[in-house]
């Protein structure tokens with residue numbers, strides 16, 4: 001299915017840091033550049049050199065951000081390192097109206113917030129095959145210090161705890177073999193049925209203890 005009511009429902013992608021969300025998304029956007037788009041978030045942080053207002057972010061003052069927040073203009077928002085970030089309803093509507101499917105890549109707090117709105121998206125959780133694999137991938141990516149890797153692994157357990165709640169996500173994909181995970185993810189993105197993977201929750205937890 002590539003149009004109709006399903007297509008107008010945003011796809012909310014979440015999962016532990018390092019589970020492979022960006023990798024899957026990059027491939028989806030490369031394969032289908034005209035079909036999908038990310039919503040442009042708002043932020044109160046200053047633009048970095050080369051960043052363009054309305055492209056990477058909508059750069060706004062804290063005052064304007066809070067005002068939009070108070071009007072109920074955000075489906076989710078969070079504060080990181082003293083700066084506010086959020087996804088506005090308007091940013092999502094702009095994509096839906098363009099005929100592309102809107103994809104949100106957000107963390108678990110954002111997912112909880114979206115659930116309190118009338119956005120009615122499809123929720124897809126990307127899980128690592130095991131915590132040790134997640135650790136190896138985070139280390140292999142070379143972007144984190146050892147302390148940051150351990151912090152992300154702790155957060156991963158909380159995210160997996162949330163994913164355990166029946167109905168928390170519409171689809172669960174375990175990113176073991178990348179090609180297999182991508183085929184499933186692509187099906188979800190186009191609204192084709194998949195049978196969700198079963199989270200190896202018990203083994204993930206016992207690995208942590």
Ligand SMILES: Nc1ncnc2c1ncn2[C@@H]1O[C@H](COP(=O)(O)OP(=O)(O)OP(=O)(O)O)[C@@H](O)[C@H]1O
Pocket residue numbers: 015016017018019020021022023024137138140141175176177178179181
């Ligand atoms: N199926 C896979 N097999 C092996 N390596 C993978 C697989 N999927 C992703 N990776 C690698 O794991 C690392 C983490 O993936 P990625 O950066 O896509 O995660 P992420 O979920 O987007 O993380 P973050 O939330 O921190 O942005 C990358 O180095 C990526 O190349």
